[in-house]
Amino acid sequence: MANGSPHEHFVQKESNRPILDAPLAKIPVIDISYAESNDLGQRELEDIKLRSALSSEGLFHVLGHGIQPSLMEEVRNVIRLFFKQPFKEKQSCTTSDTQIPDFKAGYGDDVVISDEQTTYDWNEKLLLNVYPKETRDMDVWPQKPESFRETIYEFNEKMVIIADVILKALARTLGLDEFYFIKNGTKGRMVWRFNYYPSCSTPDLVLGMRAHSDGSSFTILLQDNQVPGFQVFNNEFGWLNVPTLPNSLLVVLGDEIEIMSNGRYKSIVHKIVTNSEKERISLAMFVLSELENELGPINELIEEGKPSSYKKIKVKDYGDAFFLKFAQGKRAIDLMRI
Ligand SMILES: O=C(O)CCC(=O)C(=O)O
Numbered sequence: 001m002a003n004g005s006p007h008e009h010f011v012q013k014e015s016n017r018p019i020l021d022a023p024l025a026k027i028p029v030i031d032i033s034y035a036e037s038n039d040l041g042q043r044e045l046e047d048i049k050l051r052s053a054l055s056s057e058g059l060f061h062v063l064g065h066g067i068q069p070s071l072m073e074e075v076r077n078v079i080r081l082f083f084k085q086p087f088k089e090k091q092s093c094t095t096s097d098t099q100i101p102d103f104k105a106g107y108g109d110d111v112v113i114s115d116e117q118t119t120y121d122w123n124e125k126l127l128l129n130v131y132p133k134e135t136r137d138m139d140v141w142p143q144k145p146e147s148f149r150e151t152i153y154e155f156n157e158k159m160v161i162i163a164d165v166i167l168k169a170l171a172r173t174l175g176l177d178e179f180y181f182i183k184n185g186t187k188g189r190m191v192w193r194f195n196y197y198p199s200c201s202t203p204d205l206v207l208g209m210r211a212h213s214d215g216s217s218f219t220i221l222l223q224d225n226q227v228p229g230f231q232v233f234n235n236e237f238g239w240l241n242v243p244t245l246p247n248s249l250l251v252v253l254g255d256e257i258e259i260m261s262n263g264r265y266k267s268i269v270h271k272i273v274t275n276s277e278k279e280r281i282s283l284a285m286f287v288l289s290e291l292e293n294e295l296g297p298i299n300e301l302i303e304e305g306k307p308s309s310y311k312k313i314k315v316k317d318y319g320d321a322f323f324l325k326f327a328q329g330k331r332a333i334d335l336m337r338i
């Protein structure tokens with residue numbers, strides 16, 4: 001994709017075009033270091049704050065994660081270096097399978113095929129299975145920049161730990177045993193999506209990424225440290241700009257947790273807007289259940305007066321439905337509500 005003015009395939013129909021100067025969202029900040037503290041009183045208090053963030057906004061900035069800012073910067077650096085390479089080099093990170101919807105691991109872009117028109121998002125992506133190790137398809141992992149793989153391995157080790165800390169806190173806020181999600185394979189896989197949004201001369205006409213919710217239980221986002229672009233949909237206020245917060249990670253609730261929590265928590269709808277001057281990068285790390293698991297409301301969260309609000313489905317089938325709906329600019333979770 002060339003920088004500059006968009007080909008007509010990138011131009012969104014009017015109702016989808018973004019409001020660039022949308023109001024700023026107030027995003028809760030959680031210092032996650034509390035979650036492993038031995039001070040149970042403090043832990044309980046902070047869990048209450050977390051529960052409130054999860055049931056209202058559905059996303060929060062994480063600080064106190066213990067990751068060196070230099071490692072976060074190194075990850076951003078290898079992402080930039082990867083996408084800055086010539087197309088041919090990036091193209092070598094694709095599988096030969098070119099079906100649409102093509103959500104195989106590797107390098108590519110996103111197209112929305114609806115009844116009315118075909119529209120491309122203003123992004124390039126690299127999708128990699130990162131965790132567990134056995135899922136890695138090294139054929140599509142970049143060989144350049146040279147430090148790419150080592151940097152991602154190191155960052156993955158940190159993310160696996162943070163994902164567990166968040167899963168335990170999530171379980172506590174739902175009144176479940178804190179190991180509930182860990183024991184049940186909720187972190188069965190982690191799929192990472194590296195995003196690159198070139199600058200665009202007409203950011204009011206295009207979208208960096210269409211409105212969607214993630215298919216994960218939650219997503220940990222490493223965002224560009226300077227260029228905002230993430231917008232969240234708020235039921236009361238409509239689309240809001242999410243500000244960047246230095247050295248933070250952004251955690252976003254996805255469809256799996258909405259279903260498992262029987263709707264106590266909601267997956268959040270978000271999209272990405274582009275910038276006329278600056279390019280933007282991000283890394284979305286999706287925490288996903290084991291493919292063979294059954295996805296459905298957790299028994300303990302189905303009560304009298306609050307019956308099951310979602311159907312049950314095999315995780316693998318939900319993944320297939322998710323990608324199909326994403327390619328149509330729709331949400332798979334709409335199929336799941338009873
Ligand atoms: O670019 C971002 O900040 C988020 C991208 C995103 O929503 C995704 O990859 O699912």
Ligand SMILES: [Fe+2]
Nearest residue numbers: 213214270284
């Ligand atoms: Fe997303």
